[in-house]
Amino acid sequence: MNSQPEVMCIGGNFQLAEHARIFENVGVIYVQPNGPKKRSHRADAIRSKDNKYSLVTLNPNGVFDTSQIAVTEALALSVPEQRERFLEVAKNKDLKVISVGVSDGTLKDKPGAGIWYDLAEFLHKRTETGITSPLSILSSDNAFNNGRLLLNNLISATANNPYDSLGHNIDLDQSLRSNVYFHNCVVDTMVMGLPGAKALAHIEGLLKTGDPATIDDVLTVFVEPSPNVSRRLIIEDPNRVWGNIDAKDAITISTDSIFPYAVVKYEALNFFHTAQVHWGYVAGLLDVHANLQDDVLGAYVRNAAEAKAKIVSAYDFFAGTPIEVGAMSAEFTERCNNEFLGHQNMFIVRNGTGKIIERVRGSLVKTNGKVDNGMYGTIASIIREKSPIRVEQGEDGQDYIGEKDNGDTYKIEDTDPFIMQTMMGVPQMAPRGVIDIKVKEILKHVGLDGLNPKLQSGVTDLVYQLRRHPAMEVLQTYANKCFQ
Numbered sequence: 001m002n003s004q005p006e007v008m009c010i011g012g013n014f015q016l017a018e019h020a021r022i023f024e025n026v027g028v029i030y031v032q033p034n035g036p037k038k039r040s041h042r043a044d045a046i047r048s049k050d051n052k053y054s055l056v057t058l059n060p061n062g063v064f065d066t067s068q069i070a071v072t073e074a075l076a077l078s079v080p081e082q083r084e085r086f087l088e089v090a091k092n093k094d095l096k097v098i099s100v101g102v103s104d105g106t107l108k109d110k111p112g113a114g115i116w117y118d119l120a121e122f123l124h125k126r127t128e129t130g131i132t133s134p135l136s137i138l139s140s141d142n143a144f145n146n147g148r149l150l151l152n153n154l155i156s157a158t159a160n161n162p163y164d165s166l167g168h169n170i171d172l173d174q175s176l177r178s179n180v181y182f183h184n185c186v187v188d189t190m191v192m193g194l195p196g197a198k199a200l201a202h203i204e205g206l207l208k209t210g211d212p213a214t215i216d217d218v219l220t221v222f223v224e225p226s227p228n229v230s231r232r233l234i235i236e237d238p239n240r241v242w243g244n245i246d247a248k249d250a251i252t253i254s255t256d257s258i259f260p261y262a263v264v265k266y267e268a269l270n271f272f273h274t275a276q277v278h279w280g281y282v283a284g285l286l287d288v289h290a291n292l293q294d295d296v297l298g299a300y301v302r303n304a305a306e307a308k309a310k311i312v313s314a315y316d317f318f319a320g321t322p323i324e325v326g327a328m329s330a331e332f333t334e335r336c337n338n339e340f341l342g343h344q345n346m347f348i349v350r351n352g353t354g355k356i357i358e359r360v361r362g363s364l365v366k367t368n369g370k371v372d373n374g375m376y377g378t379i380a381s382i383i384r385e386k387s388p389i390r391v392e393q394g395e396d397g398q399d400y401i402g403e404k405d406n407g408d409t410y411k412i413e414d415t416d417p418f419i420m421q422t423m424m425g426v427p428q429m430a431p432r433g434v435i436d437i438k439v440k441e442i443l444k445h446v447g448l449d450g451l452n453p454k455l456q457s458g459v460t461d462l463v464y465q466l467r468r469h470p471a472m473e474v475l476q477t478y479a480n481k482c483f484q
Contacts, residue, residue, distance in 0.1 A: 004094040005029050005072040011101025014140055017055060017191040017223040019099040021069055022250045031086055032076040033102065034114045045219050046074035054220040058199055058340040077118055090125035093133055100150060101140035107149050111156035120158045123180060134179045134241045140187055144262055147182040184236040186262050190224040196287065196342030224341055229324060229331045234258055260317050264325050268312045269332040274355045276301045278381040281345035283471040284406030288336045288343040296472045300479045305329045352382040353416040356446050376455050377478060380462030383442060386412055387423040387467065400424065405470045418445045428467050436460045
């Protein structure tokens with residue numbers, strides 16, 4: 001491993017599972033972003049284990065691959081002295097890549113998040129040091145033009161010279177002219193904090209054989225196997241600055257736009273991940289594997305994935321590209337069927353509003369509704385899932401309480417509570433006209449007021465039915481209409 005690391009990974013589980021592993025041979029500094037105090041424990045734990053952590057690949061045959069990944073350093077930005085060390089790394093002239101992973105919501109909707117100020121100051125210190133060697137910055141969060149989004153956040157964060165009070169009058173333009181490149185990219189691997197109970201039982205068995213894996217959630221990261229058809233990491237590099245990065249075995253470099261590939265990822269693949277999660281959660285199912293094992297939902301997801309792949313394949317910008325939309329869609333559906341992954345619906349639905357905006361809005365509006373009905377079915381299930389039955393007083397304020405089909409109640413969590421607030425107090429058996437008014441307010445809030453009347457009416461009908469009948473009963477009728 002190089003004495004001077006070439007890569008810095010800023011983020012959580014994904015950075016450790018993917019990019020720290022991909023770039024291990026050229027040296028990696030791992031940085032845990034600011035956040036709850038407990039987050040500094042991961043960097044502390046990694047340092048206490050000689051800068052190593054365990055990685056477990058959850059193969060669908062039940063035979064798990066385990067390994068230990070080594071980093072050069074592990075830092076937590078929430079610890080002042082470690083943040084200072086983070087800024088010192090700016091003087092490393094050998095640093096070639098910074099990989100940033102936050103969340104879809106932070107990347108798209110929070111230009112004032114602390115990570116952008118930290119990264120801006122880092123780049124400013126790099127410029128002050130006089131380093132002019134190329135530096136590539138990647139966003140690990142899947143969103144169209146994510147490199148541009150990251151750059152815009154840096155510009156927005158420093159527009160008013162926020163470091164004046166600290167004596168740092170940042171000239172970000174000067175920093176970004178110093179051979180800094182913001183690449184659009186697409187990543188494709190499922191990473192989870194903790195896998196399902198069945199997987200943990202297998203891991204316990206591995207521990208008894210002396211394997212380095214540990215079920216300590218601070219020191220272990222769990223990941224799915226690498227996909228066969230789709231690509232783990234594809235990077236848009238029109239400036240051809242990736243020729244000297246020694247980690248290309250897991251990376252696809254494109255000097256052309258990666259927009260067509262991104263469309264497949266977000267529309268033909270992740271859209272149905274979102275769809276099955278919300279329908280399954282409303283029905284009271286535990287995780288993605290349970291969703292696909294359900295006769296009604298499993299058939300719906302596979303049919304919808306196939307239908308969507310056909311629509312996406314016909315888009316003009318795929319002409320002449322080697323992208324296998326149908327094969328990727330089919331593989332993704334089966335990858336979700338791995339019983340060991342433990343992707344619990346309750347954790348995924350928390351990003352529901354963001355997923356509407358990123359993965360649904362573009363297709364519905366741009367194509368004027370000429371898409372499969374599954375897209376607005378997903379919107380309807382998200383609205384139903386975020387329809388509270390009551391409000392309780394919690395430790396940090398008001399808690400919105402929802403109810404699944406099986407009678408279980410739960411606290412609804414969302415980065416944007418608009419849907420909850422809009423649906424609060426609406427009787428479960430409210431007339432369709434009342435539901436229609438609320439649905440229109442929600443669609444407008446998430447930027448979907450451009451839907452044609454037929455699609456908008458379809459969303460209202462499904463929300464109306466989902467509030468009156470069990471989800472799988474509604475889905476059965478709905479699926480028959482979609483795929484007859």
